[in-house]
Amino acid sequence: MEKPVIEFHLDGRSGVSPYLQLVQQVRHALRLGVLREGDQMPTVKEVVAHLAINANTVLKAYRELEHEGLVAARPGVGTFVTATLTNASLAAHGPLRLELQRWLAKARRAGLEEESIEALFMTTFRTTAQEDIA
Numbered sequence: 001m002e003k004p005v006i007e008f009h010l011d012g013r014s015g016v017s018p019y020l021q022l023v024q025q026v027r028h029a030l031r032l033g034v035l036r037e038g039d040q041m042p043t044v045k046e047v048v049a050h051l052a053i054n055a056n057t058v059l060k061a062y063r064e065l066e067h068e069g070l071v072a073a074r075p076g077v078g079t080f081v082t083a084t085l086t087n088a089s090l091a092a093h094g095p096l097r098l099e100l101q102r103w104l105a106k107a108r109r110a111g112l113e114e115e116s117i118e119a120l121f122m123t124t125f126r127t128t129a130q131e132d133i134a
Contacts, residue, residue: 005029005039010051018053022061030059030070041071043067 006029011016029035042050062079065071072082077115107117 006042007034008042008047008051010053018051019057019061019064022047022058023064026061026065026070027085030081031085033084033086035081035084037081037084039081041081043078 006026008022008025010021014021016024026035026041041062043059044055044062047053047058048055062071062073066073066079070081070085071079073079105115107120111122
C-alpha cells in the first residue's frame with residue numbers, strides 16, 4: 001500500500017479539538033500544495049490506528065471537509081481531495097519558508113522554547129494583520 005500523502009498529528013496541549021486539528025491540517029496541506037485534487041485521504045481506520053482516537057472524530061472532520069467541498073467520499077473506495085486552496089503565491093512559499101526556518105533557528109538559539117516562539121509569532125501576526133486592516 002502507498003504511503004498517505006498527509007500524515008496527521010495531534011497536539012493535546014493546543015486547546016483545539018482533535019477533529020478541528022485534522023480539518024486545519026488538511027486545509028494547510030491544500031494551501032501549501034501538499035494535497036492536490038485527486039489525492040486519496042488516509043482511511044478512517046488508518047487515522048484511528050495512527051492517532052489512537054475515536055473513529056467518529058475522524059468522520060466528523062471528513063464530513064466537515066466534504067461540506068466545505070474540499071473532499072468527497074466514494075463509498076467502498078475512499079475519500080478523495082476534490083478542490084485545492086493553493087493560489088498564485090505558492091511560488092513564494094519556498095523562499096519564505098527558508099527565511100522562517102532561519103528565524104526559528106535564531107529564536108531557539110536565543111533560548112525561546114516552542115510555546116514562546118508560537119506566542120511571539122501569533123502576537124506579531126495578529127498585530128500586523130490588524131495594522132493592514134486599519
